[in-house]
Amino acid sequence: MVRVNNQIELADVLREFETNRLTFSTDMVSERTSYPKNTISKYFNEKLIGKCIFKDTGRNKYIAEGVLELSNEQFIDMLRQSVKPKLITPEKRLHDKLIERSLDGFILALEVYNRPSLKNRVEAFTIMMVNAWELLLKAELLISNGYSAIFYSEDRSISLNDALKKRLQENDPVRKNIEKLIELRDQAIHLLIPELQPQLSRLFQATVINYQTRYRNEMGNAPLSGQSVGMLSLVIDGPETEIAVIQKQYGELTAEVVDRFIKSFTASSKECDSNEFSIPIDYRLALVKRKDKSDVSLTVGEEGDKAVIIHKTVDLDISHPYHTKEAIILINENQNIVNIKTGAFQAVLHKYKVKVSKKSDLHYDIDGRPRYSQKFIDWFIKSLSQPNWLKLSKASYKEFLGTTRESKKAVIS
Numbered sequence: 168m169v170r171v172n173n174q175i176e177l178a179d180v181l182r183e184f185e186t187n188r189l190t191f192s193t194d195m196v197s198e199r200t201s202y203p204k205n206t207i208s209k210y211f212n213e214k215l216i217g218k219c220i221f222k223d224t225g226r227n228k229y230i231a232e233g234v235l236e237l238s239n240e241q242f243i244d245m246l247r248q249s250v251k252p253k254l255i256t257p258e259k260r261l262h263d264k265l266i267e268r269s270l271d272g273f274i275l276a277l278e279v280y281n282r283p284s285l286k287n288r289v290e291a292f293t294i295m296m297v298n299a300w301e302l303l304l305k306a307e308l309l310i311s312n313g314y315s316a317i318f319y320s321e322d323r324s325i326s327l328n329d330a331l332k333k334r335l336q337e338n339d340p341v342r343k344n345i346e347k348l349i350e351l352r353d354q355a356i357h358l359l360i361p362e363l364q365p366q367l368s369r370l371f372q373a374t375v376i377n378y379q380t381r382y383r384n385e386m387g388n389a390p391l392s393g394q395s396v397g398m399l400s401l402v403i404d405g406p407e408t409e410i411a412v413i414q415k416q417y418g419e420l421t422a423e424v425v426d427r428f429i430k431s432f433t434a435s436s437k438e439c440d441s442n443e444f445s446i447p448i449d450y451r452l453a454l455v456k457r458k459d460k461s462d463v464s465l466t467v468g469e470e471g472d473k474a475v476i477i478h479k480t481v482d483l484d485i486s487h488p489y490h491t492k493e494a495i496i497l498i499n500e501n502q503n504i505v506n507i508k509t510g511a512f513q514a515v516l517h518k519y520k521v522k523v524s525k526k527s528d529l530h531y532d533i534d535g536r537p538r539y540s541q542k543f544i545d546w547f548i549k550s551l552s553q554p555n556w557l558k559l560s561k562a563s564y565k566e567f568l569g570t571t572r573e574s575k576k577a578v579i580s
Contacts, residue, residue, distance in 0.1 A: 171243060173201045177210070178234060178242040178387060181220070185231035186536050187491040189509060190223045198510075198568060214245050239387030258313065262306045269302035270390055273378055280371070289367060290359040293351045296374060297327065300345050303378070304330040307385060340441035341377045347432065347444075348374060357424035362413060366432060369445040377443055487531040487538040494539045494547075501544070504551045511557060514564035515547065 180199045184191050193207040200207070211220055211229065219233040219242075234242065276295035280288050308316040308330060316333065318324050327349060335342035347370055351358050359367075382390045414422035436445050489497060491512070498507050505511075516522050521543070525532040529543040550556050 174243050174246055175239050175387065176200050177202065177207075177246075178237070178239060181231045181234040182388075185234050188230075189492055190228045190230055191509070192227055192229070195509065210246060218245060235389055237388055242387065258309055262309050265302045265306035265309065266386065269299045269306065270382070272296070272299035272302065273382075273390060277375070287359075289364060290355055292371060293348055293355070293359060296371070296378075297345075297348050297352050299378060300348070300374075301327040301330065303381065303385070304334050307334055340439040340443040341381075343435060343439055344370060344374050344377060344444045347435065350428070354424060354428070357417075357421045358428055360413075360417065360421075360425075362416075363425065363428075366429065369447065370432070372446040373442060373444055376446075483531060483538060487540045489539045489541075489544065491537060491539075494544060497544050498547050502548045502551055505557060510564075511561060514560040515550075515557070517567060518560040518563045 177196070177200050180196055193204050193211065196202070196207045197204045202210075216222070219231060219237065221230050221232060222228070223230050237245075272295045276292045276299060279285055279295065280292040282288055285291065304327070305317045305324065312333075316325075317330070327345075331342050331345060335345075351367070379390055410422050410426050413425050432445075436447075439445075491509075495507055495509065495512050498512075521527075521530050522532065522537060524530070529540055529546065531538045531540075
């Protein structure tokens with residue numbers, strides 16, 4: 168079991184390097200895993216080169232390509248010394264089928280929602296997404312608890328609500344998010360209407376990211392390798408739903424159901440206060456000289472009418488345009504104090520807790536891939552002129568890595 172855990176740890180490090188498009192050495196991999204350098208070299212040269220690891224043009228440097236597409240099991244199979252036919256149990260065979268069908272439902276849900284011409288896309292997304300969650304959670308239960316955990320009887324499987332109770336704590340925002348989806352599906356005739364899209368899309372965006380995270384935890388690879396699910400066009404801004412308009416268009420009963428749902432959704436959002444339940448739409452208000460730098464524009468109406476507020480979302484390619492590799496290159500191009508490498512860069516991030524918050528004016532994390540702003544680049548370059556600033560960062564990071572490795576050794580022993 169320890170060996171398998173170490174191999175999964177190696178896969179996760181290589182996935183991180185591939186996500187950030189970083190070149191790396193065996194030393195860098197060894198520092199981040201429980202393996203010594205010679206074991207990493209053996210794995211690379213005998214098992215992975217030409218499959219998902221490739222030599223870079225630089226000496227003794229590598230790039231990862233294709234690790235994101237491999238599940239943990241597929242990666243471990245590559246590292247096995249002897250390739251023997253593996254006995255597939257009935258449980259494992261059913262698990263793989265459930266996962267396959269779940270992923271099909273997830274992809275279909277995304278496809279139908281992102282077709283603006285489809286009038287019932289809200290309803291179709293909800294039904295397919297609920298189905299994807301049900302199959303994924305039952306696959307998890309099957310592996311952890313066996314057949315009896317997912318069947319009431321020989322021909323009747325458990326409900327999604329029961330699967331939720333077995334896999335997620337009652338106060339888990341992920342569970343609350345799925346329960347809201349179930350409520351929407353069960354009340355589809357009243358709740359799945361176009362007028363609710365601005366509210367529902369925030370719930371939908373959260374469930375897409377939650378599914379991606381849980382799928383990766385189960386299988387080791389992302390459900391849509393090489394794509395950023397968090398950037399799919401699910402969040403839609405729009406005016407608050409007016410119950411009077413709903414009543415006029417759909418009748419009093421639908422208006423009552425919608426009113427209860429909106430109040431419940433708002434209360435749950437405040438109670439959970441988590442992006443795992445719903446994704447908030449945030450705006451910044453500031454006085455700026457350039458109109459294109461603002462998130463909100465204020466304009467005076469004609470003849471003294473009240474001001475009109477025009478919202479627009481922030482483009483991350485403008486606010487946080489640099490990924491890790493690009494940030495390091497830019498830092499080195501704009502100062503001649505020291506050549507910053509990946510280790511030093513990570514040391515600074517750790518020392519000054521840049522990545523503690525997933526969203527700040529320095530750093531923005533989307534789907535596990537960090538991005539950095541020009542403000543971060545300027546801060547990094549300016550800080551390099553401070554005596555011992557980088558040295559102290561490296562020392563702190565080295566101590567942290569040493570403590571982490573010692574903890575791992577203690578667990579292994």
